[in-house]
Structures are given as C-alpha cells and as structure tokens.
Amino acid sequence: MPGKAAARRTVLKGAALAGTAGLGAAACSTESDLGHAENPTPTAPVDLGDASAVPAGSAKLFREQRLLVACSQDGKYSALSAQCTHAGCVLDKIEGDEANCPCHGSRFNVVNGAAIEGPASVPLPKVPVRVENGKLIAGPKA
Incomplete structure (x- = not known):
C-alpha cells in the first residue's frame, strides 16, 4: 500500500500535467489586434500588400495576419480567418482548393471556408476584404 509520500507525488504529477495541458491550449489561441481567438475578424484595417500577390483562380495564406484570401477566376476577392475552428491553430498550407x-x-475549402475534414466541423469565419489603390485590405473600413 503506498504511503502518504507516494500519494502526494501522484497528486503533484497530475497538477503539473494539467498545467502543461493548459499551456498547450493557450498556445493555440492567442490574441492580437487582429481580434480574439473567439472572433478572429480584424478589428482594424489590415494591409495585406499588393493585390497581385493573389492572382485570379488562386488563394494565399497570410499566416502572420491569420487570414486566407482567395481570388475567383473573375477577379473577386474573398477572405476567411486562417484560424482553425477546432482549436484555434493557424492554418499552414494550401493544397489545391x-x-x-x-x-x-x-x-x-479556401473559397467558402467549409470544414471538409475534421475534427473541425464549423466553417472558417468570413472576413471583409477589398482592394484599395492596388492593395488588399482586410477588416473594417477606416
């Protein structure tokens, strides 16, 4: 039968593991001026650079800004949060669509944000995007 010291070690190990698990979850859902993990829409206009960086019929990840921008064949831009709706991790690559x-x-899906494969089941939130003076601007108008 384990003594008090063994039982105490078990409790301390459990507390340490619980603390580590909490840190891992926090690392997946950070906050910035681009919005909160629960609402990843930018709270201020975000300049993503030259609109030509996302040619017609393609999509591009802006990982630092946590945004995904697609441009349809007819030149219309759409943007989505690039934060996974499962745990808040930032998407890392685009393969096809x-x-x-x-x-x-x-x-x-890079165009409509639909969850194609889980564990995420909720689509990526849409983000307003527009072209101003040849630059892609995401978020609300200034």
Missing part, C-alpha cells in the same frame, strides 16, 4: 490545419489535420 483546401487549406490544412497542422495541429489536428482539419481541412477547409
């Missing part, structure tokens, strides 16, 4: 989450393997 799907974007990948590196944390748990969720995949999303």
Whole structure:
C-alpha cells in the first residue's frame, strides 16, 4: 500500500500535467489586434500588400495576419480567418482548393471556408476584404 509520500507525488504529477495541458491550449489561441481567438475578424484595417500577390483562380495564406484570401477566376476577392475552428491553430498550407490545419489535420475549402475534414466541423469565419489603390485590405473600413 503506498504511503502518504507516494500519494502526494501522484497528486503533484497530475497538477503539473494539467498545467502543461493548459499551456498547450493557450498556445493555440492567442490574441492580437487582429481580434480574439473567439472572433478572429480584424478589428482594424489590415494591409495585406499588393493585390497581385493573389492572382485570379488562386488563394494565399497570410499566416502572420491569420487570414486566407482567395481570388475567383473573375477577379473577386474573398477572405476567411486562417484560424482553425477546432482549436484555434493557424492554418499552414494550401493544397489545391483546401487549406490544412497542422495541429489536428482539419481541412477547409479556401473559397467558402467549409470544414471538409475534421475534427473541425464549423466553417472558417468570413472576413471583409477589398482592394484599395492596388492593395488588399482586410477588416473594417477606416
């Protein structure tokens, strides 16, 4: 039968593991001026650079800004949050018309944000985007 010291070690190990698990979850959902993890829409206009960086019929990840921008064949831009709706991790790559989450393997459609493969089941939120003076601007108007 274990003594008090063994039982105490078990409790301390459990507390340490719980603390580590909490840190891992926090790392997946950080906050910035681009909005909160629960609402990843930018709270101020975000200049994404030259609109030509996203040619017609393609999509591009702006990982630092946590945004995904697509341009249809007819030149219309759409933007989505690039934060996975499962755990808040930032998408890491685009393959064809799907974007990948590196944390748990969720995949999303780059045009409409639909969750194609889980564990995510909620689509990526839409983000307003426009072209001003040849630059892509995401978020609300100033």
